[in-house]
Every structure is written in C-alpha cells, then in structure tokens.
Amino acid sequence: MSHIIHMDTEVVSNLANSIKKSSNYIEENTNSLAGILKSMPWEGGSREELVSQTGAVLNKITELKLELSNLGLQLESEINQWIEVDKGSNLKIISENNVISSSFSSFITSFLYPFGIFFKKDVDGVFEFFLDDQRGKELLDDCKAANIRFEYDKDGEKYYFGAENGEIIQITWVDPSTIPGAKGVYSPNKSSILLNNELSNNYDIRETLAHEMQHAIDYETKRVDTEIIEKPYQTFDKLSPAIKSEKEIDEINWNGLEKEFEASISERVHSEILAHSRGYDFNPELQTGESIFNMDNTYTSSEYKVILNQRGYASFYEKQLEETFKDQGLDAAINVYWDNSSNSVRVNISDVNKIELINGGFFDA
Numbered sequence: 001m002s003h004i005i006h007m008d009t010e011v012v013s014n015l016a017n018s019i020k021k022s023s024n025y026i027e028e029n030t031n032s033l034a035g036i037l038k039s040m041p042w043e044g045g046s047r048e049e050l051v052s053q054t055g056a057v058l059n060k061i062t063e064l065k066l067e068l069s070n071l072g073l074q075l076e077s078e079i080n081q082w083i084e085v086d087k088g089s090n091l092k093i094i095s096e097n098n099v100i101s102s103s104f105s106s107f108i109t110s111f112l113y114p115f116g117i118f119f120k121k122d123v124d125g126v127f128e129f130f131l132d133d134q135r136g137k138e139l140l141d142d143c144k145a146a147n148i149r150f151e152y153d154k155d156g157e158k159y160y161f162g163a164e165n166g167e168i169i170q171i172t173w174v175d176p177s178t179i180p181g182a183k184g185v186y187s188p189n190k191s192s193i194l195l196n197n198e199l200s201n202n203y204d205i206r207e208t209l210a211h212e213m214q215h216a217i218d219y220e221t222k223r224v225d226t227e228i229i230e231k232p233y234q235t236f237d238k239l240s241p242a243i244k245s246e247k248e249i250d251e252i253n254w255n256g257l258e259k260e261f262e263a264s265i266s267e268r269v270h271s272e273i274l275a276h277s278r279g280y281d282f283n284p285e286l287q288t289g290e291s292i293f294n295m296d297n298t299y300t301s302s303e304y305k306v307i308l309n310q311r312g313y314a315s316f317y318e319k320q321l322e323e324t325f326k327d328q329g330l331d332a333a334i335n336v337y338w339d340n341s342s343n344s345v346r347v348n349i350s351d352v353n354k355i356e357l358i359n360g361g362f363f364d365a
C-alpha cells in the first residue's frame with residue numbers, strides 16, 4: 001500500500017478526464033483509419049499485404065488504448081473511493097470495489113457513476129424501454145421464440161417480459177458480494193438472473209439485462225451445447241475417488257481432460273459473443289471491440305480474442321477451473337488462452353498436486 005494520505009480530487013479528476021479524452025481520440029482515429037483502409041480503391045496482392053500489416057498495427061494500438069482507458073477508469077474509481085471516504089461511509093465498500101476491479105476489469109466501468117448522478121432506473125423501466133425500442137422488440141421476439149418469460153417482482157407487483165406462457169426466469173437484485181466481480185449472472189440451474197445492485201447507470205442496466213437474457217435464450221434454445229459445457233466437470237467427478245495418491249495423479253489422462261475443457265470453454269465463449277453482441281445493442285457508449293461482435297453463426301478469431309483477452313474471460317475461466325480443482329482437493333496451474341497457430345482455445349493443466357492439510361492428512365473431497 002502507498003502512504004499517500006491526501007488527494008486533491010479535482011486535480012486528479014482532470015487527469016482522469018484527460019486520459020479518457022486521449023483514449024477516445026485514439027479510438028476515433030484508429031476507427032477512421034480502418035475505414036479509409038477498407039474502402040481504398042486499389043486491388044492486388046500488395047494492397048492485401050498493406051491492409052493486413054496496417055491491420056496488425058491498428059490492433060496493437062487498440063490493445064494499448066484499452067490499457068490506457070482501463071487506467072483512467074481505475075483512477076476514477078480510486079477518486080470516487082476518496083470522495084466516499086471523505087463522506088465518512090464505511091471502508092467495507094472500498095475493499096469490495098478493489099476486489100472487483102482487480103478480479104474482473106470489465107466491471108470497472110460500472111463504477112463511473114456510483115453516487116446517483118444518474119437516477120437509478122429499475123428493471124420494470126427497462127422492460128418498458130425494450131417494448132418501445134426496435135431492438136428491444138427484436139429481443140422480445142427472440143424471448144417468445146425461446147418460450148421464455150422474464151419476471152420481476154417489485155413491491156409485491158409482478159412485471160413480465162417475454163412469451164405469455166413461457167418458462168419463468170426470475171430477475172432479482174443482489175449484493176455485489178453474492179456475484180463477485182460480475183455485473184450480472186444468469187444461472188441455468190436456478191432459472192434466474194441476478195443483477196449487481198451497484199449498477200446505477202441506465203445504459204449499464206439495459207446492457208447487463210439484455211446480455212443475461214441472451215444467455216438464457218441461448219441455453220433454452222440449445223444454441224449453446226450444455227452437454228459439451230458440462231462434460232469435463234462430469235469426467236472430473238468420476239475421477240475424484242481415484243485421486244488418492246501422487247502416482248494416480250500421474251496416471252490420469254490430463255490431455256483428455258484439457259481437450260474437454262477446451263471444447264467446454266469454446267462453447268462458453270460462443271455464448272459470451274452472442275450475449276455481448278446483444279448487450280451492446282442497448283449501450284450507445286463507445287466500447288472497444290463492439291463492432292467486432294455479431295450474432296451470425298460463425299465465431300471469428302477476433303471475436304474469441306476480444307472475449308478472452310480484452311474482456312478478461314481467459315483469466316476468469318482460469319480462476320474458475322482452479323476452484324474446480326480445489327474442490328477435488330487438488331492444486332493446479334491452469335492456463336487458458338487463444339492459440340493463434342491452431343486458431344483455437346487452449347487449456348493447459350500443469351503442476352497438479354494434492355492439497356495437504358496442516359495436520360498432515362490429505363484433503364478428502
């Protein structure tokens with residue numbers, strides 16, 4: 001920890017704004033350059049070469065731009081924490097904010113307006129907005145086709161969105177600690193959507209809700225293959241009684257399990273591509289990579305890379321898998337990444353060891 005005990009929030013706010021402006025400027029310029037490049041009236045092999053080389057450079061710039069804007073957002077979040085402390089509110093919020101910002105960077109954006117600068121809009125209002133909006137109507141049609149009905153309960157009154165007699169999926173607000181590091185969560189098992197009650201920006205609520213609704217639609221219509229997603233976990237469950245000694249750990253077919261996790265994660269990335277694409281329909285604020293996502297049935301390497309690298313899902317999946325291993329009494333190093341040479345998601349499992357308890361016994365899962 002640093003020992004700074006004072007912050008002139010106004011001056012530092014100006015810096016945060018400058019960072020934001022610079023990164024927007026970079027984004028606008030790279031976008032316009034990409035546009036010019038695309039429409040260049042020149043055909044032939046050397047054109048292709050120039051386009052691909054320039055494209056690679058633009059990608060690098062975009063990645064750096066994202067790092068810069070993340071720094072700006074972290075700074076804003078830091079400033080807000082100082083203001084919060086100044087107001088005398090409790091420190092618990094701050095430690096939670098820190099956990100969230102570090103564990104899942106894409107969440108930081110929701111701390112832009114944490115003090116009710118925008119009036120908090122509620123889910124029933126979002127339903128209303130969707131019904132009035134062309135893209136909202138398309139979402140409604142997809143809910144009907146999936147036979148899903150979203151339900152929101154407010155002060156004893158129920159609000160609905162979707163198919164008249166569809167399967168009910170409950171939407172509820174929860175404390176950030178219930179869904180650490182996430183703006184929202186869709187749980188297929190519990191048929192519910194949980195929204196982080198720190199969401200206060202209208203765009204954020206619409207985007208998050210539409211995002212989670214799309215996950216629900218994809219699960220219900222089997223556009224996402226849940227069998228592929230669950231396979232490695234079932235394999236793991238079957239293995240667990242066998243994991244008794246170091247020797248048996250060596251005998252386990254880790255390569256086979258890696259392949260199953262690769263298929264499982266690829267399927268989950270597909271679901272994220274669709275959900276992000278849907279969510280961005282309702283967030284007019286500029287998002288890097290937004291234009292890369294679409295809802296066609298092909299998943300491009302750029303789409304994979306934005307989800308895994310820029311949106312932070314690779315490290316999120318790594319953490320989740322390490323938890324899964326811990327549940328089995330195993331410690332392991334997990335690496336999830338996009339492999340450019342094979343054009344696919346790779347999962348590496350290494351350094352698998354039994355977790356030893358302090359009393360000398362073995363953890364028995």
Ligand SMILES: [Zn+2]
Binds near residue numbers: 211215271272275
């Ligand atoms: Zn998602």
